[in-house]
Amino acid sequence: MRKPIIAxxxxxxxxxDEALTFIDEVxxxxxxxxxxxSVVGSPALFLQGLAEATKGxxxxxxxxxxxxxxxxxxxxxxxxxxxxxxxxxxxxxGHSERREFFHETxxxxxxxxxAIIANGMTPIVCCGETLEQRxxxxxxxxxxxxxxxxxxxxxxxxxxxxxxxxxxxWAIGTGKSSSATDADETCFVVRxxxxxxxxxxxxNKVRIQYGGSVKPENIKEYMAQENIDGALVGGAxxxxxxxxxxxxxxx
Ligand SMILES: O=C[C@H](O)COP(=O)(O)O
Numbered sequence: 001m002r003k004p005i006i007a008x009x010x011x012x013x014x015x016x017d018e019a020l021t022f023i024d025e026v027x028x029x030x031x032x033x034x035x036x037x038s039v040v041g042s043p044a045l046f047l048q049g050l051a052e053a054t055k056g057x058x059x060x061x062x063x064x065x066x067x068x069x070x071x072x073x074x075x076x077x078x079x080x081x082x083x084x085x086x087x088x089x090x091x092x093x094g095h096s097e098r099r100e101f102f103h104e105t106x107x108x109x110x111x112x113x114x115a116i117i118a119n120g121m122t123p124i125v126c127c128g129e130t131l132e133q134r135x136x137x138x139x140x141x142x143x144x145x146x147x148x149x150x151x152x153x154x155x156x157x158x159x160x161x162x163x164x165x166x167x168x169x170w171a172i173g174t175g176k177s178s179s180a181t182d183a184d185e186t187c188f189v190v191r192x193x194x195x196x197x198x199x200x201x202x203x204n205k206v207r208i209q210y211g212g213s214v215k216p217e218n219i220k221e222y223m224a225q226e227n228i229d230g231a232l233v234g235g236a237x238x239x240x241x242x243x244x245x246x247x248x249x250x251x
Contacts, residue, residue, distance in 0.1 A: 002207050004223065004250050005163060005230035007039035007062060007124060008237025009092060009211075019046040023053045025240040030058040036250050037230070040237070041092050041124075044078050051087035062090035062124065065098055068111035070119070080112070084119040091116045092232070094126040094150060096169045106149035113150060117158050124163045124209070124232065125150045127190065131170035139168075140189050147193045156198045160205035164190050165232040171212025173234055180218075183210040184225035191227050216245035223250055 014022070019042060030038055041062040042050050050061045067077035083091065093116070094109035109125060116123040127146040129139045143166070151159055166187050171178050178186075187208045195203035210222045211232035222228045230250075236242045 002205065002229045003035070003037055005037040005039065005207050005209065006219075006246050006250055007041055007090065007092070007163075007165075007209065007230070007232050008243055009041040009062075009064065009095070009232055009234050010043065010238060011064070011097070011234055012043060013238060014043070014046070016046055016049060019043075020049055020053060022240050022243075023050050023059065026243055027054055027057045027059045029240075029244055030247065031251075032058060034058050034247075034251065036247055038247055039090050039124075040243075041090070044083075047083060047088050048086050055087060060089045061087070062092055063088055064092050064095070066091050066093075066112060066116065068108065068115040070115070080115045080119045080121065084121050088121065090122045090124055090163070092124045092126065092165070094146075096126065096128050096167060096172060106146060109150045110152050113154065113162065117154070117162070122162055124165050126165045126167055126211070126232070128167040128169050128172075128212075129186075134168065134170065139186060143186055143189050144193045147190055148197060151194070151197065154198075156202040159194060159198045160202045163207045163209060163230075164194075165209040165211050166190055167211035167232060173213070175213050177213035177218060178210070180221040180225050180228075183212075183222060184227050187225070187227035214246070216242060216249055219246055219249045 039060045066080040070081035093112045098104040113123045207229040209230040209232045214231040215236045
């Protein structure tokens with residue numbers, strides 16, 4: 001039985017005060033021993049404050065990116081070792097916005113996944129196709145390639161414990177969410193790719209999220225699907241009320 005995981009991705013939104021206000025409102029409203037893992041993906045600037053503010057609570061903090069080296073002459077980058085040291089537990093990697101605007105490659109994602117795991121954190125590994133790829137019938141091959149490349153060289157145990165987020169690019173921030181059955185079909189491609197490379201046991205354990213215009217109103221449809229274990233949520237994770245409604249809908 002895979003534990004559902006709902007992760008908010010604030011992207012480049014909020015000030016430090018706004019971030020802390022959100023956390024204060026949300027952290028006390030998550031029941032102890034919740035049946036859902038609840039995660040907030042914050043800009044790097046607020047990670048320290050949010051990790052401190054959520055210490056000992058059920059709410060976990062995620063970074064939205066990191067570098068794959070722990071230290072060195074890499075101006076402007078954030079070390080996975082330093083992020084882990086703050087008490088941060090997850091890092092989102094390979095988001096389509098990072099791939100598009102910051103040229104993150106599958107090879108980078110793979111190196112980052114290894115560095116995140118080596119530092120005791122959990123990667124949330126994103127994959128997803130463009131509308132052109134979907135319309136050309138290329139989704140399956142594309143997702144298979146992204147997943148194989150991102151997870152290359154990891155052990156079965158490491159893969160079983162990470163999270164994959166399937167986010168069709170055309171559904172991100174557009175209000176045009178994928179149908180639940182289409183999303184499940186592609187999440188099955190992710191699971192099958194993992195089964196072929198790391199075995200059925202690993203594939204049964206790995207948690208796969210759907211992302212792309214998920215809201216409190218539609219999350220139940222996704223969660224009812226066999227291969228969907230949670231959601232990576234942008235816009236609807238920005239307000240405490242909406243984030244809590246997502247958790248409430250899943251529990
Ligand atoms: O990481 C989250 C996704 O990009 C989804 O964003 P959205 O929920 O605003 O469509």
